[in-house]
Amino acid sequence: MINTVEFSKLSIQEMIKFIIKTYHEPLKKLLPEIKIQLEKIKHFPEKFHLENFWMIKELFEQFESELSTHILREENKFYAEIIKLEKKEKVDKKIIEEFLDLQKTEHSEIDSYLYSLKKLIFELSTNNVWNIKKWNSEEWTFEELKKIFHTLYLELSECIYIENTILNLEIEELFW
Numbered sequence: 001m002i003n004t005v006e007f008s009k010l011s012i013q014e015m016i017k018f019i020i021k022t023y024h025e026p027l028k029k030l031l032p033e034i035k036i037q038l039e040k041i042k043h044f045p046e047k048f049h050l051e052n053f054w055m056i057k058e059l060f061e062q063f064e065s066e067l068s069t070h071i072l073r074e075e076n077k078f079y080a081e082i083i084k085l086e087k088k089e090k091v092d093k094k095i096i097e098e099f100l101d102l103q104k105t106e107h108s109e110i111d112s113y114l115y116s117l118k119k120l121i122f123e124l125s126t127n128n129v130w131n132i133k134k135w136n137s138e139e140w141t142f143e144e145l146k147k148i149f150h151t152l153y154l155e156l157s158e159c160i161y162i163e164n165t166i167l168n169l170e171i172e173e174l175f176w
């Protein structure tokens with residue numbers, strides 16, 4: 001996705017619209033899907049490391065709450081201020097500066113949640129699922145969970161990259 005967009009041709013407002021439509025909206029749908037798949041794992045105690053399961057569940061709940069708050073704040077407060085700045089309307093630059101700092105911190109926190117969750121999820125199965133010739137429902141559940149989580153991982157990493165580098169560079173240019 002990222003390679004097909006000419007960001008230099010977009011205004012900041014268009015870039016924000018793109019981020020919300022391409023990343024934020026799908027991410028909001030992926031979070032509950034992962035929760036559903038995670039819940040299913042619990043029903044196959046002999047197939048999975050359940051101690052990992054409980055760690056994943058707890059970590060995922062923290063991650064979900066952090067991410068949802070982060071996205072809401074960006075959409076409702078941060079982006080709204082940035083659009084005003086681009087339109088040369090009166091803004092409190094101190095607030096934008098604080099948002100930029102907070103955003104940086106939260107992005108790196110989200111990154112480390114993603115990394116830990118990915119590691120734990122991939123170690124969840126007690127079997128080497130790749131060696132199983134005929135998959136049963138447990139393996140399918142696990143595969144589905146991995147697939148959805150992997151999509152979340154890719155989408156979110158790309159979103160953070162665009163915000164941290166492309167969007168924030170444009171904002172800083174406007175700002176200073």
Ligand SMILES: [Fe+2]
Pocket residue numbers: 070074103107160163
């Ligand atoms: Fe963000």
